[in-house]
Amino acid sequence: MSTALRLAERGADVVLLEAAYCGAGASSRNAGQLGSVPGGDPQILRLMHPRRFEGMVRLAERAVDFTEKQLGSKGIDCHYEPTGNVAAAVTPGQLKIAKQKAAIFAGAGADVRYVEGADLGLPGAFPGGMLEPAGGVLDPGRFALGLRSALLGTTARVFEGSPVSSVEPTSVGVVVATSLGHVLADRVVLAANAWAKGFTIAPKRAAAPVFVTMVETAPVDGERLAATGWSSRSGIATQHQIMESYRLTRRNTIVTGVRQLQAARGRVAPRTPDQGIVGEIGSAFRSRFPSLRDVPIDRAWGGWIAMTPSWLPVVGEVHPRVSYLVACNGHGLAQAPYLGTLLADRLLGERSHEDLAAVWRERPRFTPALMFNGPVMAMCRLDRWLDRRALGASSRRFSSREPGRASRGGAARRAPPPWSARPRGRARGRQGAGRPSGPAGRGRPRPC
Numbered sequence: 001m002s003t004a005l006r007l008a009e010r011g012a013d014v015v016l017l018e019a020a021y022c023g024a025g026a027s028s029r030n031a032g033q034l035g036s037v038p039g040g041d042p043q044i045l046r047l048m049h050p051r052r053f054e055g056m057v058r059l060a061e062r063a064v065d066f067t068e069k070q071l072g073s074k075g076i077d078c079h080y081e082p083t084g085n086v087a088a089a090v091t092p093g094q095l096k097i098a099k100q101k102a103a104i105f106a107g108a109g110a111d112v113r114y115v116e117g118a119d120l121g122l123p124g125a126f127p128g129g130m131l132e133p134a135g136g137v138l139d140p141g142r143f144a145l146g147l148r149s150a151l152l153g154t155t156a157r158v159f160e161g162s163p164v165s166s167v168e169p170t171s172v173g174v175v176v177a178t179s180l181g182h183v184l185a186d187r188v189v190l191a192a193n194a195w196a197k198g199f200t201i202a203p204k205r206a207a208a209p210v211f212v213t214m215v216e217t218a219p220v221d222g223e224r225l226a227a228t229g230w231s232s233r234s235g236i237a238t239q240h241q242i243m244e245s246y247r248l249t250r251r252n253t254i255v256t257g258v259r260q261l262q263a264a265r266g267r268v269a270p271r272t273p274d275q276g277i278v279g280e281i282g283s284a285f286r287s288r289f290p291s292l293r294d295v296p297i298d299r300a301w302g303g304w305i306a307m308t309p310s311w312l313p314v315v316g317e318v319h320p321r322v323s324y325l326v327a328c329n330g331h332g333l334a335q336a337p338y339l340g341t342l343l344a345d346r347l348l349g350e351r352s353h354e355d356l357a358a359v360w361r362e363r364p365r366f367t368p369a370l371m372f373n374g375p376v377m378a379m380c381r382l383d384r385w386l387d388r389r390a391l392g393a394s395s396r397r398f399s400s401r402e403p404g405r406a407s408r409g410g411a412a413r414r415a416p417p418p419w420s421a422r423p424r425g426r427a428r429g430r431q432g433a434g435r436p437s438g439p440a441g442r443g444r445p446r447p448c
């Protein structure tokens with residue numbers, strides 16, 4: 001949408017073909033955290049991409065600035081709160097990770113700092129973390145709708161419900177085919193994110209589609225919310241290998257999610273959230289917010305993210321007339337629109353902006369993703385085990401203050417170590433892990 005918007009605003013003749021409706025993908029389904037640092041482990045990013053690292057840090061920060069300006073100039077009311085975000089720790093190990101991350105990002109020029117205790121304005125389950133003061137939280141659905149109406153206000157011709165079936169360069173232009181007709185274009189931008197691999201022309205192995213799940217609680221009474229200590233209202237992302245995120249909405253509901261990644265087997269198709277994962281997210285919520293454990297989960301949804309092996313967004317050309325911009329690795333809320341806009345400027349003949357150059361690929365060649373291989377999954381299991389152990393310890397402390405309550409959410413149960421917790425059958429292990437229990441599990445979450 002942002003590429004089309006910029007091109008149209010600058011006078012180009014633009015056609016946008018969208019399979020469903022503008023914003024139907026990750027753009028409207030995400031966690032709503034406008035974060036100002038790149039995704040991924042900065043230590044690995046710096047090691048693997050020493051020449052790109054600082055550029056990537058700058059890009060992430062400028063993307064937030066760009067998006068904030070975009071909200072103002074387009075008059076998009078998406079309940080944006082410039083609260084900043086916190087890469088928060090929930091275990092002593094994660095505190096160390098957060099401290100280390102803050103040092104690396106700050107060394108590369110990012111405006112971040114390590115903070116502990118009440119200064120963070122977070123609930124007690126998050127004793128410290130890396131504060132990113134820039135950015136904040138917003139309602140991604142309203143943001144996507146705002147961009148869509150800005151686009152519809154331009155001369156761009158937008159065809160929703162028009163899945164592209166093929167993109168073929170010819171001697172007279174690029175033929176972009178749908179079942180109802182085709183467009184002959186001078187230049188084409190592939191921006192189908194997790195669906196990009198469905199196009200023969202898209203770069204192979206650029207990104208792996210991964211489905212992630214979000215849930216939203218019922219509204220929480222203001223006084224009870226204040227009692228949690230979440231005075232900053234900052235967005236929260238934990239330091240697990242596979243994180244948990246928390247965001248407060250204007251209605252004082254809490255949006256939380258992820259904890260598990262699901263690979264696409266075959267085509268990337270619409271999915272409803274796995275109830276086992278929804279239950280696991282609900283259990284984690286009740287563990288981090290024990291005083292809100294009776295607040296029901298009202299709804300659940302999910303979306304497809306495109307993950308790159310390098311954790312960097314990928315932008316480049318597969319043909320002199322066909323550019324691609326896919327995969328912002330779960331950090332594209334600001335980065336995708338920003339890079340899309342910079343790509344539009346490049347298509348209009350400008351020199352690549354340095355932020356686009358920071359992630360630009362000279363050749364569309366990529367190594368396979370390590371996402372679901374054995375060592376990575378083993379690290380995730382270890383990560384969860386350490387977390388459950390820490391949760392057990394804090395719940396035991398909690399239950400000694402409030403007898404008989406902590407065990408209801410299941411958090412105080414002693415966690416088996418990961419080597420004994422290996423699921424015997426995949427489905428059984430996953431589904432059984434975190435069924436909703438206790439008061440919050442009573443109402444069945446509503447997929448939407």
Ligand SMILES: Cc1cc2nc3c(=O)[nH]c(=O)nc-3n(C[C@H](O)[C@H](O)[C@H](O)COP(=O)(O)OP(=O)(O)OC[C@H]3O[C@@H](n4cnc5c(N)ncnc54)[C@H](O)[C@@H]3O)c2cc1C
Nearest residue numbers: 019025026027030031032033164193195303330331332333
């Ligand atoms: C659950 C979740 C939580 C996230 N949380 C955050 C967060 O808190 N912060 C953050 O920065 N990022 C987050 N992200 C990532 C962020 O949402 C994405 O990186 C970003 O929205 C990607 O935008 P996009 O326009 O590239 O892709 P998308 O929004 O996925 O758009 C791709 C579009 O392509 C369309 N399409 C697919 N196939 C075809 C076809 N054949 N023809 C035509 N159109 C097609 C789809 O319908 C879709 O509308 C999250 C993502 C998810 C799923």
